[in-house]
Amino acid sequence: MSTLTVWKFQSAEGAETVETVLKSLQKQGLIKILDAAVVSWPADRAKPRTKQLINLVGAGALSGTFWGMLFGLIFLMPLLGAAIGAAAGALGGKLADVGIDDDFIAEVKEKVTPGTSALFLLTMNEVPDRIGDALPDGGAELLHSNLDTPSDARLREIFGEDAA
Secondary structure (H helix, E strand, O other): EEEEEEEOOOOHHHHHHHHHHHHHHHHHHOOOEEEEEEEEOOOOOOOOOEOOOHHHHHOOOOOOOHHHHHHHHHHHHHOOOOOHHHHHHHHHHHHOOOOOOOOHHHHHHHHOOEEEEEEEEEOOOOOHHHHHHHOOOOEEEEEEEEHHHHHHHHHHOOOOOOOO
């Protein structure tokens, strides 16, 4: 079973500083990271910066298209035109089928704001406590949405990828 977790950090740089911790956890066999992406939102910027953590990506990773659409739905939706908005709305409906629903998007949008950052992880058979215990104290708040096996397969189908 895949798990999508979102870890919110109280600084714009916080999420980018945990890559070493995640690599260590993966090397120890404590977690299996399928994919990861970071959102950094400096306080003086109108919108966040995003990047996929390619160095952590394993077999079963999703494409940049998935992350781009997810981040677009979360952070850029009010800026999209009507035609693009309608297409994104249709995609949003498909994502809701796999556990990434309006509540998930609204919670991330509400909590990841200028001056903060977030780490988005897609892991296999992961226990969130393992990651939380390894992160710097007081530095992260967990938001997460579990993807069961059928939901994970459906997500890959939506983005035209083979299931791992």
